[in-house]
Amino acid sequence: MRTILAAIVFAALASGAGNQQINSTGSASAPITLDVYSDFQCPGCKALYETTLRPLIDNYVDKGKVYLVHHDFSLPMHAFAMQAACYARAAHRIGKYDQVADVLFRQQQYWAATGKVGETACSVLTLGEAKEVQALAKDPTVVAEVQADIQAGVAAHVDGTPTVFLKRGAKQYRIPTGTGYQMLARFIDQLLSN
């Protein structure tokens, strides 16, 4: 199993994914890092984004206390998740990740039922931006970045979505799935006060 994982990680690095841009929000020098592995078509990830990550960004990330790193972990059981991840990653390239990720989660039910991922993602962009994102979403390097994220998740023992790891110094904690904002905020406050 370890050999397989090592091979996957090696293949990702060899394909140039090791040079991929980090898709993140906030300051990398924040004392706490949250690594979030999510799937745009997963209802639990939508709930995490809307009820936990949004207030977390406002109250901790924007204040320099938490560094939020987004990782795509599109599950094969979700037909349009990979496509959605590519659009979000493409939007990241032009500095519009937040807007596109937000609309993809908000209108998850719509595009998951209709398959209109591109239309949904581009609805928050200007015409020029939309054309650029549509082209980038099919760019092999963007697809490779998403795949590298998935492989990194496998290597990190991510077994479902959403999965959140909290890092404080050398310590890393796996946040239980379904944790609400208030409890997570309390834990972060506790770690920051130590």
Add this chain to the structure above:
Amino acid sequence: MQRLILPLRLVLGAVFVYAAYTKLRQPWMLFAMSIDAYQILPQWAVLLLGHWLPWVELSIGVLLAAGILLRYIAAGAAGLLLVFFTLMTRCVRQGHDHRLWLFRIG
């Protein structure tokens, strides 16, 4: 039957001690967050359980193994296991993650 009681008691005691160990080796808030994820208790109860349940489990395990206050401790252990089993059944029925609190390590 009488000869089986001691080893079974030791095994059950070890199970409770191990369950406590899996929680106590990590920040107690991680266990509290696991309880919170079930969304069945108010926050004050989640915090109380998150903080104290591992110590209750440890006490039950040690006292069971040592054979101290056996009648009361056995009743407490049975009650706790019944609560865990009821919650697990409820979560399975609702399609939630059914890993027991007993071994929930975040």
